[in-house]
Amino acid sequence: MTIPIPAEDPRHVPNRALIDPSAITENTRAMGTLLEEQTALMAVVKADGYGHGMLTAARAAVEGGATWLGVAHPASALALARAGLDAQILTWLFEPHTARIVLPEVIGHGVEVSVGSPQMLALVAEAAREADRRARVHLKIDTGMGRGGVLPWQVREMGATMGEDDFLRLAGAWTHLTSADDPEDPATDQQVELFDSACEALAEEAGPIPLQHLANSAATLTRPDLHRDLVRPGIALYGCPPVPTDVPLRPALTLTSRLAMVKDVPEGHSIGYGRMRTTSRATRLGLVPIGYADGLHRAASDRCDVLVRTEHGDRRAPQVGRISMDQIVIDLGPDSEARAGDEVFLFGDAGGDPNGPSAPTAEDWARAAGTIPYEVLTSVSGRVSRKVLS
Template sequence: MSLFPARAVVDLSAIRDNARTLGDLAPTAQVMAVVKADAYGHGLVPVARAAVQGGATWLGVAQLGEALALREAGITARVLTWLYAPGAPLTDAVAADVDLSVAAPWALQEVAASARVTGRTARVHLKLDTGLGRNGLTPADLPEVLDAALRMEAEGVLRVVGLWSHLAFADEPGHPTLHRQAEALRAAAADAEARGARLEVRHIAASASTLTDPDLHLDLVRPGIALYGLTPVPQLGGPERFGLRPAMTVEAELATVKRVPAGHGVSYGHHYVTDRETTLGVVPLGYADGVPRHASGTDGAPGAPLGVHGRRLAIAGRVCMDQVVVDLGPDATESAGDVVELFGTGADGGPTAQDWAEACGTISYEIVTRLGARVPRVHVDPEAPGGTGGER
């Protein structure tokens, strides 16, 4: 049993089911489960395995270390990694059969050098900046880089297997730039194939487009937040609208429960003052664990929501480094050790990551990915024989 009085419970059956649902929503495309950032805070390796069990044939990660960790865990699905700087250990990635994105001319040269060292043909996806203005080759640079890559392909050094891009307004379905960017990618792919490229995949759709726009699915979709049962387009509806269910529940055990009089200040700066005799509870999670300070309840406004024995309460006062306070009310029956839910599936009206995002003025992606490393992840699988679980 963990010594830490809180945990993030991750339902792997939800991950698996969400992967299946996403595959059903994009029947003409392959599915790349994006498991970067420790699987959006859910746990890299267990989530990757569940996603593959759910039908994902690719895994996507930002960092080389994440890709190598998947291979070290024995996961054999295709893996793409895309964010590295000059001097990165690309030799290790090529040796581990990890697909590499090339987003700049220097990157092609370093991938080729690593392939020559290993004696293995590197698999390359050329990243095109179609309008996001972030990582990627400019349209002006692409022809020269592609021609160089095809010369290397003729030598057996590498293979250009993919051409891809990111959407600038991905979370705004119907935005006019979406199809302009996709058309730019299609045109670049057609030109690449005319020059001799044998592309396996063209891809531009992340979660939002996977859920809302089949015309953007192309050969491969890259769902991230949707894999975890959270909606990238809350303006269109919650996860249930798309057949998804949240996989993570964050809960903590009350560390202290005590009675206080009316007029009692709570937490730093006394931004919350009790208006009657009441019971306060201390929840042992704070900003060191990823609870945003913007979740504080200050100046009379409630903080982010908390679920306590079927009641929906809120953080009272400022979020501290290791703890927050909840006003349990004058008739509270809770005691130390009772469980408080920060966010979860939303069943029976409990708080969700989206509720937290709205309370903090951010997005659900940030709420789950910022969860601190000292919070144990407990992976459960209700669909496995006897169920499974464990901490990391």
């Protein structure tokens, strides 16, 4: 007989991802101020809203002015459609097995679908017939990302197929930029050139293209000339600007825990697997019950700070030694007043005294781990309970 493991009661674990929907709303609004009136904003809420909760993120973004929602998976699109938000939805990543199961319902709900190959177009046509509803198709053009998308010289054939099928309607043409986070990189202009000439060919074949879109957060922030009909920011809406900017953006996810214990150790005391760190002085260590199984990147071991909130104020403390599966150690310093139970902010917005130290950011953890804040945000694992602030 197998005995089911009881689901963990969040009251028994101090780790929380605090989600602030008002930050997403305000960030969306701030990004919207960059746009001309004719440009719409699609909030990219894939990957469970970059770890913030897809519906929470979607509602908050719509409140901030997003009129489109973008997700990779059709199943996510369906969940959004069922939630009845006042926004158009686009989905762009499916394979034949999934498509046959879910696309008819997706199209039946009026979700717009991206296709990036003749086979995907055939699947969409088949699903549209089954749904008995014309599919609105965004043609994805591969201008250098080398992932999904038709090559520029295939667009005529795709346009012709759409023109011949009453169940297909061309709703847009789009591409994804490889290097917009480096405004100096000529790759962006090369992609735009390819995109524009492909759109010209497509329009010759299939008539005017209702929507063109290619700008992610970085291009929305740095390249107004690329806004076109629709921009597709993701990471900026969650408060992580991918390029330096004056646009006010604040983090929407704060990862917190609490000190499990504090202890005094002498100089020369080793910490963690592999004895990665040895104390250089007598000090007070803090044990925090959060580790890589909660989403901290082990590669960031010994390279990032946390913020500890004590009765006597906030203080930054370095994380020391190797990050373990369920726990980390921080160096509170020899004169620390921290006590077991004190709150620890791993990253995000700790609130508190504006003149005091702030919590590290997802970007700080990303730098320490040699990755990007996207991965830091989406790595917060399922065993960390989300608390949506109101």
